[in-house]
Amino acid sequence: QVQLVESGGGLVQAGGSLRLSCAASGRTFSSYDMGWFRQAPGKEREFVAGIRWSGSSIYYADSVKGRFIISRDNAKNTVYLQMSSLKPEDTAVYYCAVGANVFRLSTAREYNYWGQGTQVTVSS
Numbered sequence: 001q002v003q004l005v006e007s008g009g010g011l012v013q014a015g016g017s018l019r020l021s022c023a024a025s026g027r028t029f030s031s032y033d034m035g036w037f038r039q040a041p042g043k044e045r046e047f048v049a050g051i052r053w054s055g056s057s058i059y060y061a062d063s064v065k066g067r068f069i070i071s072r073d074n075a076k077n078t079v080y081l082q083m084s085s086l087k088p089e090d091t092a093v094y095y096c097a098v099g100a101n102v103f104r105l106s107t108a109r110e111y112n113y114w115g116q117g118t119q120v121t122v123s124s
Helices: none
Strands: 002-007 010-013 018-026 033-039 046-051 058-060 068-073 078-083 092-099 118-123
Touching (some): 018 033, 018 092, 033 068, 033 078, 046 068, 058 068
Parallel strands (some): 010 118
Antiparallel strands (some): 033 092, 046 058, 068 078
């Protein structure tokens, strides 16, 4: 069992920055692939960014490429999402997820454990 707790969400003006953190406890964090997803009101959950357990591969949704950076610190059992140049359309609840041997990082159903989410609101 893995428990995930997200933090770092909040209200920010367009063009601003936030850093989300996702702290994991339970099984060996370093062996899991990690992903960030988000869900806006009335919309389906969508992939934001993903990183392999080794950090060797990183993927981003086109909508955040060049603005968001995903990273992980296995020693701290934590994955981060640095968000810059935020836009109102980035407003959503952001979730982190972990999975073992995830085939496609952008596919939500391949992840085994999810956090409770943290709200990010970007005002125009």
